[in-house]
Amino acid sequence: MNNSQYDKSSVNSIYNFASRLEGKNLIQSADLPTNVVNSRNRGDLGRLVEKYYFCHTPPNNREPDFADAGLELKTTGISDYKKPTKSGEVIKAKERLSLTDINYRTIQHEQWESSTLIHKCNLMMILFYKYNKAVPVIEQYFAMKPLLVSILSSKLKQTSEDLDFIEKISLRISEDDLEMIRKDWEFIRQKIIDNKAHELSEGDTFYLGAARKGSGGENESLKKQNESDIGAPSRGFSFKQNFLTKLVQGHSKNLTSIGVGRTLTFDEATSLKFDSFIGLSEAEISRELNYSTNSKSRKWLLASRILARSGQKILEFEKAGILMKTVSLTRQGEGREHMSFPAFVSMELATQDWQDSDFANQIENKFLFVVFQEDENGEDRLIKVLYWNMPYQDRLEAERVWEDAKKRLQKDAKDLPRSTESKVAHVRPHAKNKNDLDISPQGEMIVKRCFWLNKSYIAEVVK
Incomplete structure (x- = not known):
């Protein structure tokens, strides 16, 4: 395969060339070196596609991957893919869609319409492969035609021929969604201007997230903020997983x-x-x-x-x-119940890093709390609703609890953090019944458990 088969300056040509991938994997579509094939590569499929299918090296700057065409290439996985039905294709994005890195030192000088994000990703071609954990990335099949997505149509600068093509086949982000994305960008930018980049959370925003990009862990090199001595983990703009899923699916009835x-x-x-x-x-x-x-x-x-x-x-x-949760308070304003998350698999938790853990992702969600409180007659009344995401300091405490649980799990799976050991979170059973079991690192069958937010903590949150 070589790049003489398409025109790097033409969106139409690049798209048509990419369309040949549908129903095939990279082994079938590109001349791969023996070492790549033999390595059973499990790396970045997007980079492999660029290098071996498109025979293209993207510019090492803030330009789109195909700079001459003003086109950014993205490759991402989908799961639960089914053939089209009368109600449409059933698609679920495997993960968030990474867009571009966030530069903590320069974003303060940017404006939305001329931002680095818009400059690089205003027109994207997304390749979707059917994710299969059991096979190497070079054997993952591309499940559908490429998707062209334009963000700000008024800022497209392609040729008139390409603009006509884009108009015909691209998916335009709706004005309502675009307004929310702009507000998300402004929120993230302002938090960085306020020297709070280290406090950023994906729960801060709705559709556009500030996702962690670094390796994580105590050895991660932190980025300098403009007027703060506190280093911040690397982050990048991304479309959240749920937003990408609904963007591709369209509005369901x-x-x-x-x-x-x-x-x-x-x-x-x-x-x-x-x-x-x-x-x-x-x-x-x-x-x-x-x-x-x-x-x-x-x-x-x-x-x-x-x-x-x-x-x-x-x-x-x-x-x-957004996760909607109901909260029940006593007459005195105390929490009645701890708040649960899905049960974890002990053997997985024992080998995970915090940044990649389920619990870390769960507490970065945005929640809608619907709060009921008992009145003097013993009836529960709706008293308030509020959106919430966990503050930075509390996320650090949740991380401490998780790390403690991981350490103790490897010694004694029955001795995990209790609600009296933290103001924020603890571990307790979370099984459907006595037969809903998990295997511990010690080889014992134990009832499934999960992380819970303490009822006293939730009561303080909704005060």
């Missing part, structure tokens, strides 16, 4: 929008839904909604129907990966 976009923020749109229910008891909310249930998840189901009377999932929540 099974999702309801709450109107977030150019005119309403997440807080405003959510308040419009909940305000008329604040102060009502569970029974009163049920009557207002004409919905009754005896489920243990009754509060959560009522909250879902406040947001969408049909009980459908919320489009904006699906895009942003």
Whole structure:
């Protein structure tokens, strides 16, 4: 394969050449050196595609990969891919889509429309491969045609021929989503200007994230901030995993929008839904909604129907990966229940690094807390709703608990951090029943466990 088979200055030509990958893997599509084939390479498929399929070396600067065409190339995995049905293709992004590195020292001088992010990624061609953990990257199959995505159409500078082509086949990010992405970018930029880059979290924002880029761990080299002696881990802009999934899937009939976009923020749109229910008891909310249930998840189901009377999932929540959780307080304002996360696999936890751990990713989510409190008559009443993501110092404490759990797990899987040992988090059982078991590093069968946020901590958060 050689680059004479396509024109590096033409979006149309590059796209058509990339389309030949559909249904094939890299071994079938490119002349790979013997050492690459024999290594059963598990590295970066995107770089291998650029080097061996496109025979192209991208510029080592902030220009798009195909600078002459103004086109950035991205390669990412998808899972749960199914053939098209009447309702469309079923696609789930394997991970967030990395866009470009964040320069803590120069972003303060940037404006959104002329930013490094827009300059490099305003027009992207995304190649999707069907992720299969069991096989090397060079044997992963490209599952669909490339996807052209344009962010700011007004800033496209391609030739008139390419602009016509882009207009016909590209996926345009909606104005509402674009406004939210701009606000996310502004939030991240302002936090860096305030010398708080070390406090950045993916839970800070909704669609555009500031994802960790470094190797992690205590040996990671930290980046200098402008006016702070505190070093910050490397981060890069990314489209969040859920946003990428919904971007590719399009708007499903099974999702309801709450109107977030150019005119309403997440807080405003959510308040419009909940305000008329604040102060009502569970029974009163049920009557207002004409919905009754005896489920243990009754509060959560009522909250879902406040947001969408049909009980459908919320489009904006699906895009942003927002987790809605109900919180129950006693009459005195104390938490009734610890807050659980999915059960972990002990053998995996014992070998993970914090940065790559499930718990680290889980606490970087953004949450919507729907808060009920018992009144003087013993009835639970809806008192408030709020968006929340875990503050930096509390994330450090959660990391300490996780590291302690990992260390103790390798010695005695039954002796893990308790709720009395941290103000933030602990470990306790989280199994469906007594037969829902996990194997410990010591080879014992034990009941599954998970990390929990302490009920006293959650009560403080929602005060």
